Amino acid sequence: MATIDIKDKTFETLIPEEEIMRRVKTVADRISNDLKGKKPLLLGVLNGSFIFAADLMRMLTIESEISFVKMTSYQGTESTGKVKKLVGLNEDIEGRTVVIVEDIVDSGLTMEKMIEYLKEFKPAEIHICTLLLKPDNLKRNLDIEYIAMEIPNDFIVGYGLDYDGLGRNLRDIYVVKE
Secondary structure: EEEEEEEEEEEEEEOOOHHHHHHHHHHHHHHHHHOOOOOEEEEEOOOOOOOHHHHHHHOOOOOEEEEEEEEEEOOOEEEEEEEEEEOOOOOOOOOEEEEEEEEEEEEOHHHHHHHHHHOOOOOEEEEEEEEOOOHHHHHOOOOOEEEEEEOOOOOOOOOOOEEEEEEOOOOOOEEEOO
16 A cells, blocks of 8 residues: 655555546536536535546536635644635526535535525525545535545545645545554
């Protein structure tokens, strides 16, 4: 198993790129089938989802648009528990089908706040799509329709996910080695 060092931590491969791409394709196929004829707006949550959102969009077989918002609740390896909206929505989503594209749903607090925020703009429907879900850490009851993979409650980097800004460029997903 390959290991890498980022700052003061060592990580080992958890999910290789080939598996990630296979799972992204499966989710893209489901979205394409479920939302056929709706021209959804993919709303990527920065910074972590940018790679997943790009790959997902390229694999969709339906017309779609993409935009990004930025919300955060992390510092280092721990959630702060405080969600801050940093960059707002620039598109008119009233009456639109919106698919929130997230890199990881951990506690669900950020997603819950984001849905509350988006509902103020009266979209026709909101769907949640996440690359990764930590079901053991979920604190909110969310209807997450599109989940590429479920993982344990470990700290990970790669494929857009970072450790203090580093590691987003890694093609595989790595887990911190204890």
